[in-house]
Amino acid sequence: MGQKLLLDTVHIENIQTYEGYAKQGGYQAIAKVLKSMSPEEVLEEVKKSGLRGRGGAGFPTGMKWSFIAKPEGVPRYLLCNADESEPGTFKDRYLMEKNPHLLIEGMIVSSFALGCHTSYIYIRGEFMWILHILEKAIAEAYAKGWLGKNIKGSGYDLDLYVSPGAGAYICGEETALIESLEGKRGNPRIKPPFPAIKGLWQSPTVVNNVETLASVVPIINRGGEEYAKIGIGRSTGTKLISACGNVNKPGVYEIELGISVEEFLYSDEYCGGIKGGKRLKACVPGGSSVPILPHYLVTKTAAGEQRLMSYESLSDGGFATGSMLGSGGFIVFDEDQCVVRNTWNFTRFYHHESCGQCSPCREGTGWMEKVLHRIENGHGHMHDLDLLWDVQRKIEGNTICPLGDAAAWPVAAALRHFREEFEWHIKEPIKCLKGNYGLVNEPALAV
Ligand SMILES: Cc1cc2nc3c(=O)[nH]c(=O)nc-3n(C[C@H](O)[C@H](O)[C@H](O)COP(=O)(O)O)c2cc1C
Incomplete structure (x- = not known):
């Protein structure tokens, strides 16, 4: 049984x-x-802990905090990113709903370290019931003297507010979140300047994920060095993983980073194996934005090493044969699932959620959706596969924010690993419509 913090x-x-x-x-x-x-000293403990941002990119939290500018007489802000809209990721909502005071305490400690006197939790608009839970907990913290003026006689003041978004995935991107919090349309800003220099109201700002901020509490309680003993290499501590799809036990799990994917997927402590005794076809290990792994790369890397639940191991092999830990949304596909349909579904989401500022993302996600839709519905051509590849390549790296990359990577990975299935859809559309995706009887499908 792994440690839970x-x-x-x-x-x-x-x-x-x-x-x-x-x-x-x-x-x-x-x-x-x-x-x-x-x-x-608080910053030093967070640095020692090796904590990396749990919102997806895995950037070292202590380093990020150390970038915050400290101009005289200018306020600084800490923003908690509770927008959590990535398909497959549902860990932050669970943490906030079940243990709101842990996040609040993490935010007070983090605000103190950063020298902030006003902090915000920006929460996804659909999580209205969690907003009420948080507001109740914040009121309790004020009443007990943990928020407000001169906290417990320390001379430190902090006000904490919860602010709901209006249900846009793009508002999880940190600069779009800032725009939205300022009351504007949630369009990402061009960087630089980065939020640490000019963020909310043009003041120095740190944006951190819910889980990142909650993790600061056990780091302070135990000490950074002790925290860093959990995990493996540069993947320290514990991580929340939301498991969904065709597993026996979907849910939110806290793992020690570094356990094997095999243990996570098949042991009764976690996912409990593939539902209905079916075979594993593929897995998207870090939320819809990260590359899909075919079954033979899920529990083992291309070099035959055991794949671990860590930032490094899940990305081993780069995008050719690896993926990413991302935001920890672990989506499992059994042998009956259609990769083309799933790729279309993800792409439909990104097209809908693109803010429209950058042409490659606005237009490209729409084109990818159209092409995938016609392949899925039996009207595809072989040259559509080259078109899809071309469009995703033109989106990646060519947009203001990473939503474009997030839309391109799943398409690229699906084409890279499941090209035969795409071709089968084009050649045998009727069979596909009946649920035969050409690879169902492939003997190498993992049991
Ligand atoms: C389109 C898009 C959506 C995002 N959504 C979220 C989100 O819902 N929650 C989150 O913590 N980070 C999200 N991020 C990442 C944030 O921009 C930012 O990197 C993160 O909040 C930083 O926190 P961390 O360092 O604690 O991980 C998103 C990024 C993009 C490009």
Whole structure:
């Protein structure tokens, strides 16, 4: 049984309340910080922990914090990114719903380290019931003196607000989030300047994911070095993974980084194997934006090494034979699933969610969706596959924000690993419509 640092208390009935959380040792991290640590010492612990951003890119959190500009007399802001709209990823909502005070405490500690006196949780508009849970918990924290003026007599002031978005995936991109929080349309900004220099209201700003900020609490309680002992290499600590698709036990799991994909997928502690005893066809290990892995690259790398649940191992082989840990949305496909249909479905999402600022993304996602739709519906041509490849290549790297890459990568990976299935759709459309995707009886499908 792996260690749990974030979900260890979620089964406790009243953990959502201040009393329940405090009884389990809650608010000890911020008490320790205010009593005996300087902002620089908190930053040092986070650096030592090796914590990497849990929002998808895996950027080292301590390093990101150290970039924040500190001009005299200018406020700084910490924004919690609770937009969580990536298909397949549903860990942050679980954490906020089950243990809101953990996020609040993480935000107080992090705001103190960054020298912020006003912080925001930007939450996806569809999570209205979680917004209410957070607001209730924030009110409790104010009432108990953990928020507001002169927190526990320390001289440190912090106000924390929750602000809902209006249901746009693009508003999870940090600069679009900032625009949206300022009351504007959520269009990503051109960088530089980066938010650490000019973010919210043109002031220095750090944007961090929910899980990242919650992880700061166990880091302070244990110490950065102890935290870094969990995990493997540069993938330290624990990670929340949301497992979905054709597994026996879909759900949100906290793993120690570095366990094998095989253990995560097949052991009863986690996914419990493929549903209905079927064979594994493919897996998207980090949310819809990351490359799909065919069954033979899920539990093993191309070099035959065991694939691990870590930033490095999941990306081993680059995009030719690897993928990414991403935001931890682990989507599993059994032998009956259609890769073409799934790729079309993801692309439809990205087309719908493109903000439209950049032509390659606005137009390219639309073209990819159209072409995939006609292949899926039996009207495709062989030259469509070259067209698809060409369009995705022209999107990648040519947009203001990474939504373009997120739309291009799944298409590229599906074509790279499942070209025969695309061809089969074009050659045998009627069989495909009946659920025969050409590869169903392939003996190498993993059991
Ligand atoms: C289109 C798009 C959507 C994103 N959505 C989210 C999101 O819902 N939550 C999140 O934490 N990061 C999201 N990100 C990443 C953020 O831009 C940013 O990197 C992240 O919040 C930084 O936090 P971290 O360093 O703690 O990971 C998204 C990025 C893009 C390009």
